[in-house]
Amino acid sequence: MATPSLLLYIDRSLFARRVKDSRPVEQKDPGWKLFGKVPLREGPIKDPKKIQKEYETKSGRAGPGNPTSPRQSVRKNLDFEPLSTTALILEDRPANLPAKPAEEAQKHRQQYEEMVAQAKKRELKEAQKRKKQLEDRCKLEESIGSAAQTWNQEILPNWSTMCTSRRVRDLWWQGIPPSVRGRVWSLAVGNELNITHELYNICLSRAKEKWKTTAAPTTDTETEDIGSSDRESSLELIKLDISRTFPQLCIFQQGGPYHDVLHSILGAYTCYRPDVGYVQGMSFIAAVLILNLDTADAFIAFANLLNKPCQMAFFRVDHSLMLTYFAAFEVFFEENLPKLFAHFKTNNLTPDIYLIDWIFTLYSKSLPLDLACRVWDVFCRDSEEFLFRTALGLLRLYQDVLTCMDFIHMAQFLTRLPDLIPAEQLFQHIAAIHMTSRNRKWAQVLQALTEQKRSGARQPGAEALS
Amino acid sequence: MAYAYLFKYIIIGDTGVGKSCLLLQFTDKRFQPVHDLTIGVEFGARMITIDGKQIKLQIWDTAGQESFRSITRSYYRGAAGALLVYDITRRDTFNHLTTWLEDARQHSNSNMVIMLIGNKSDLESRREVKKEEGEAFAREHGLIFMETSAKTASNVEEAFINTAKEIYEKIQEGVFDINNEANGIKIGPQHPTTSSILTSGQGGQQAGGGCC
Numbered sequence: 001m002a003t004p005s006l007l008l009y010i011d012r013s014l015f016a017r018r019v020k021d022s023r024p025v026e027q028k029d030p031g032w033k034l035f036g037k038v039p040l041r042e043g044p045i046k047d048p049k050k051i052q053k054e055y056e057t058k059s060g061r062a063g064p065g066n067p068t069s070p071r072q073s074v075r076k077n078l079d080f081e082p083l084s085t086t087a088l089i090l091e092d093r094p095a096n097l098p099a100k101p102a103e104e105a106q107k108h109r110q111q112y113e114e115m116v117a118q119a120k121k122r123e124l125k126e127a128q129k130r131k132k133q134l135e136d137r138c139k140l141e142e143s144i145g146s147a148a149q150t151w152n153q154e155i156l157p158n159w160s161t162m163c164t165s166r167r168v169r170d171l172w173w174q175g176i177p178p179s180v181r182g183r184v185w186s187l188a189v190g191n192e193l194n195i196t197h198e199l200y201n202i203c204l205s206r207a208k209e210k211w212k213t214t215a216a217p218t219t220d221t222e223t224e225d226i227g228s229s230d231r232e233s234s235l236e237l238i239k240l241d242i243s244r245t246f247p248q249l250c251i252f253q254q255g256g257p258y259h260d261v262l263h264s265i266l267g268a269y270t271c272y273r274p275d276v277g278y279v280q281g282m283s284f285i286a287a288v289l290i291l292n293l294d295t296a297d298a299f300i301a302f303a304n305l306l307n308k309p310c311q312m313a314f315f316r317v318d319h320s321l322m323l324t325y326f327a328a329f330e331v332f333f334e335e336n337l338p339k340l341f342a343h344f345k346t347n348n349l350t351p352d353i354y355l356i357d358w359i360f361t362l363y364s365k366s367l368p369l370d371l372a373c374r375v376w377d378v379f380c381r382d383s384e385e386f387l388f389r390t391a392l393g394l395l396r397l398y399q400d401v402l403t404c405m406d407f408i409h410m411a412q413f414l415t416r417l418p419d420l421i422p423a424e425q426l427f428q429h430i431a432a433i434h435m436t437s438r439n440r441k442w443a444q445v446l447q448a449l450t451e452q453k454r455s456g457a458r459q460p461g462a463e464a465l466s
Numbered sequence: 467m468a469y470a471y472l473f474k475y476i477i478i479g480d481t482g483v484g485k486s487c488l489l490l491q492f493t494d495k496r497f498q499p500v501h502d503l504t505i506g507v508e509f510g511a512r513m514i515t516i517d518g519k520q521i522k523l524q525i526w527d528t529a530g531q532e533s534f535r536s537i538t539r540s541y542y543r544g545a546a547g548a549l550l551v552y553d554i555t556r557r558d559t560f561n562h563l564t565t566w567l568e569d570a571r572q573h574s575n576s577n578m579v580i581m582l583i584g585n586k587s588d589l590e591s592r593r594e595v596k597k598e599e600g601e602a603f604a605r606e607h608g609l610i611f612m613e614t615s616a617k618t619a620s621n622v623e624e625a626f627i628n629t630a631k632e633i634y635e636k637i638q639e640g641v642f643d644i645n646n647e648a649n650g651i652k653i654g655p656q657h658p659t660t661s662s663i664l665t666s667g668q669g670g671q672q673a674g675g676g677c678c
Contacts, residue, residue: 237482280481
């Protein structure tokens with residue numbers, strides 16, 4: 001019943017050989033042995049054991065390490081890897097069966113040729129696609145390379161005069177090349193706190209001393225003042241959290257190359273700012289900085305970054321100020337995405353539910369790392385406002401999906417964003433977010449809300465804790 | 467999916483005791499040895515059956531660090547059940563239970579069912595808190611108690627379901643006012659109202675009491 005022409009899926013190189021020589025050729029290479037097992041033209045059925053024996057001797061003779069294997073040499077000459085599914089072989093009807101009518105044979109041959117032609121076309125298309133991808137990648141790498149050159153030779157040496165220019169700002173938006181990223185971040189974050197490498201080393205050695213004293217079990221009585229035991233547990237907590245920082249990267253965990261560096265920076269910070277101490281989320285910020293800067297410079301950037309008003313408000317968990325930030329965010333949310341805003345309101349989805357994680361870790365936990373770095377790029381340029389703008393960009397990007405969800409699905413979606421987020425699309429959506437509300441900019445809205453709260457707080461009961 | 471009731475749960479307890487791992491085991495039936503650290507709050511949901519009724523659990527998994535307490539406090543509101551978790555291999559997480567309990571009692575409704583959970587029961591060799599201590603603490607404070615292992619899944623299912631059973635019983639006893647959503651219970655869209663039970667002979671009648 002089956003189609004008289006047998007189509008087998010085998011390496012294309014076999015095909016070329018096969019049509020020239022319709023009889024099974026003398027086996028020269030283990031790659032050919034497959035046909036030896038199929039007694040197509042031999043007529044009488046062979047004993048399987050005999051075939052097996054034949055096969056073994058033939059493959060043995062060919063030897064696995066044959067350097068002039070025709071298969072290999074053919075492979076080398078091909079422009080592209082042949083796909084196994086496009087290797088089609090036209091088989092004649094076995095000799096023990098009556099030959100097919102000429103008309104049918106002709107039809108089959110034609111069908112077969114069409115299939116081969118199509119397969120070739122597809123292969124060519126695939127090859128072109130791959131070539132295009134490669135070209136795109138080369139182009140991208142080239143553009144990164146030339147951008148890195150621009151940053152290195154033009155912008156960085158003239159930082160103070162150029163950093164606010166239109167051209168630099170545009171280049172900045174497109175993403176800073178990884179090779180200069182750390183330096184640009186450092187310059188943009190600045191060092192208002194005037195931290196030196198020496199100061200870092202002092203803080204670090206103080207932290208190390210503390211670790212030593214806490215490492216030794218001091219059988220402390222439980223009546224010790226809460227403050228000091230809390231700070232100790234903060235050191236304990238750093239240890240616990242380091243292993244939970246980018247666990248998938250496997251570089252910050254115990255035994256990983258950056259474990260000690262992360263530990264040092266977080267420890268040094270608790271000594272530099274004992275009033276703030278270690279707060280969860282910091283390990284992610286420090287980790288991203290470590291990936292782009294040397295240890296001491298990472299610490300300087302870390303301390304200065306956390307000293308910014310928004311970060312201070314969050315890492316000191318100043319709840320009332322955090323709520324003011326959320327309220328300001330909602331002003332721009334309603335302005336930019338009124339439909340989604342209303343949907344969130346009816347479902348009681350408050351911004352703290354998703355913003356806390358995003359702001360605390362500066363998106364490094366919730367976005368893919370390369371995308372998070374691009375957000376950091378512009379955050380360094382535009383400061384806190386950009387964090388909230390990014391949030392609105394994300395909401396805008398997923399607006400259609402979110403409007404179809406109920407509370408729990410939205411909450412789950414936003415606290416665990418998709419693994420693949422299209423970077424260019426996200427930045428287009430961020431760009432489409434306008435950070436002005438009734439002619440007021442972010443800072444003005446925030447300030448107005450802060451003042452409103454302050455005057456409201458004077459009247460008892462006016463404090464609106466969500 | 468249709469459900470008779472929706473219960474809001476909150477999981478609380480010190481950082482690193484395994485709150486997120488318990489949730490993951492309950493919702494996805496898997497264990498992640500190194501779980502991401504939770505900042506703010508994360509969510510899980512699962513349907514369970516009690517007394518032949520579909521109940522949807524909406525679970526709020528909170529950050530454990532002391533600094534985040536002020537944030538966590540705002541999430542108690544509207545919770546019908548709380549899982550208070552400590553780590554049997556870390557004594558200090560057990561010592562902090564009183565402050566957690568104070569917080570929970572102060573910021574939730576008085577009927578909230580609290581389940582005390584001693585997690586990491588698979589790490590018997592590193593145990594620092596005896597099972598009896600957990601039991602005693604629970605008895606003293608009127609909590610339900612269980613030791614669980616998010617790693618082996620031992621008692622995880624039971625911990626979540628027994629809490630729901632307790633809430634369900636309270637509903638049956640009329641302790642919870644199910645029409646007040648502040649209690650953390652929401653009636654599902656297809657739940658027959660008490661009055662419609664009497665007229666249940668007329669099958670075609672849809673209970674329109676779906677709340678919004």
